[in-house]
Amino acid sequence: AQTVTQSQPEMSVQEAETVTLSCTYDTSESDYYLFWYKQPPSRQMILVIRQEAYKQQNATENRFSVNFQKAAKSFSLKISDSQLGDAAMYFCAYRRKKAGGTSYGKLTFGQGTILTVHP
């Protein structure tokens, strides 16, 4: 079974600084998807960024980027120029890629990292 581990229960960063959230996972699959979700106090789950395992290039979405190390099964999230609105719980998640390349299927989440942004 796949597992996802986030070893940092809490992180903090000063506004405008950079922070990196860690995630490791365990799988025997060779092709899969990895995601970072943000959960603000409103509790809604918001997709931040995704990575397909077969792609070598690290995904980037504006101030958010990942460092995907497939051999090490590591998937960290870097937030640059942190803003007060980035304060939230961040979840790393894994999903197996099904036969035929379709992407439905359950997400396996890590335990989450609470990010605090100080003004």
Next chain:
Amino acid sequence: EPEVTQTPSHQVTQMGQEVILRCVPISNHLYFYWYRQILGQKVEFLVSFYNNEISEKSEIFDDQFSVERPDGSNFTLKIRSTKLEDSAMYFCASSEISSNYGYTFGSGTRLTVV
């Protein structure tokens, strides 16, 4: 932007009572999911639903739970006889069959069993 809508946002129920949590997935999505999050803990998969049947379920999803798509737009989660430990945030999500962009989650229903 299309949304997944969940109602109610908060439900309080007596232990042993039945509850139905409701979700309206995005209209062109074909896969539907329920997840739960006990306060302060990680998000756990409950069940996925496709083509009017359960496609996958977790160990949590026991005989007390059921899902239904009664009318082609709503997707419901029923808990037959609630226990205190069912208190959690329940999230509905939906996805397209070929979407590579993860799911769209609803804003959740907070269930409190007293």
